Amino acid sequence: MTTGIFLLNIAQSGAQGNALRIGYAEANYTPRVGLDMVGNYRGDDYGSRGIHDSLYAKAIVAMGADGTKAAVVSVDICNIDKGAADYLREYVAAYSDIPAANVMIHATHTHSGPPSKLDAPEAKMYLTKAVDAVIVANQRLKPTRLHVGRTTEDRVSHNRRLKAKDGTTHMVWETFEPGFIVESLGSIDPEMITVCLEQEGEIVGSIINFGCHPTTLTGNNWLYSADYPGYLTESVRKVKGQEFAAMFLNGACGNVTQVDHVAGFIDTYQECQRIGYILGVAALEAMRNARSLSDNGIVRVSQEQVPLKKMTITDEQFAWATKVMERVEKEGMPPLQPDGIPDEVYAKMWVQMYHEQNEIDSLEVQVIQVGDLAIVGLPGEMFNEFGIYIKENSPFENTIVIGLANAAAGYFPTKISFTQGPPGFKPMITGYETTPGTTDYDIGAGEKLSESAVQQLKKLYDMQNREK
Secondary structure, eight states: OOSOOOOOEEEOOOSSSOOOOEEEEEEEOOOOOOBBBSOOTTTTOOBBBSSSOOOEEEEEEEEEETEEEEEEEEEEESOOOOOHHHHHHHHHTOOOOOGGEHHHHHHHHOOOOOOOOTTTTTTHHHHHHHHHHHHHHOOOOEEEEEEEEEEOOOOSOOOEEEETTTTTEEESSSOOOOOOOOOOOOOOOOEEEEEEEETTTTTEEEEEEOOOOOOOOOTOOOOOOOOOHHHHHHHHHHOOTTTSSEEEEOOOOOESSSTTTTTTTOSSHHEEEEEHHHHHHHHHHHTTTEEEEEOOOEEEEEEEEEEEBBBOHHHHHHHHHHHHHHHHHHOOOOOBBBBBBBBBHHHHHHHHHHHTTTTTEEEEEEEEETTTEEEEEEESSEOOOEEEEEHHHHHHHHHHHSBBSSOOOOEEGGGGGGGSSSSSSSSSTTTTTTTTTOOOTTTHHHHHHHHHHHHHHHHHHHHHHHHO
């Protein structure tokens, strides 16, 4: 824990020299059937009942001209617990020459995968199997040129926070009467970025960056699945070949979903396929329009530990929570529900949060520079507006922003989102993501993390320019 110290560490490499080298690998880490699934409310039974499609970890390792290495691994899992991320980064360092600090572990955020806490049954076994992809990728380094492409796709993602005609805030998974919803409370980021890998004169794979919740499969699904990112990969490989490396990095998608509230929630594998295939076509278009980046042989890694105060719980909220918990002691906790969390669950969290609200946590923002490409890793579920802000303010023309990197830290809403709704103190007044317990840190935490990313990007860019 930190008490306000702002720490910056930059691992450096030379700017000029031999070609950039990159290795790619993937691992099918699908756990044993019967282990719990996370991401949906299922009462007392969370056990998986089968495999619809396998869960993968996909990794790239980049080596700069002076031998500096960095790795990014994308895992088909709901989130990455910080304790697990720290353990896995050290595991990679122990079995390779890649420093733990130079490893970024990202969760695609499928809600049909296993837990990521190390104390979950067999978690160390399947999680280390996942990051073994990094170790294999490190053994496959080849001279590589990067080609970055872009397109927009606005037909599959929707802002999941909605303004009703009475001024209240609602979520897309609710059921509404016609005309009740006025507008969405926020934006989406329709930009898709692809980074193609050229080795020995051939495009052998691509990183695909797009921001949208993979929550097509809800509590009605009991089978392991990568959700739409799995179908995205499948569709690209149907065109490019089964050996084509396709790695998905989910963007800042905290308030972006695949659900159109007008059509309602469609939780089928066919819907996963529809979304994945639409995004696959977009990825192919972006690849076709890709432009080559200069090969400057740079690999650098930057981190900042950003101090964040825990969420404030007012005396009024604490009094309400205490009263609710007194009722729970008499009547018991109600069952969880598929369309939200009962007040009693929030009340229990608020009582605990009230006593912890003055504590300061430290969360990592990580930036990896690979040639003229920058990859930003943010903890938790950041609202899409932060991803847009970082890209617009990055001095690197090609900047990828991903969420759920190196830590599961709850939601990070924008400041304005906390004001969207009528006055009040009970849960869900301003929406799901802004309710204490769903978000763990005080208003403005997301802005601090985003600004950390921008400042690190500027430092790396300035360092590059000084060396020219």
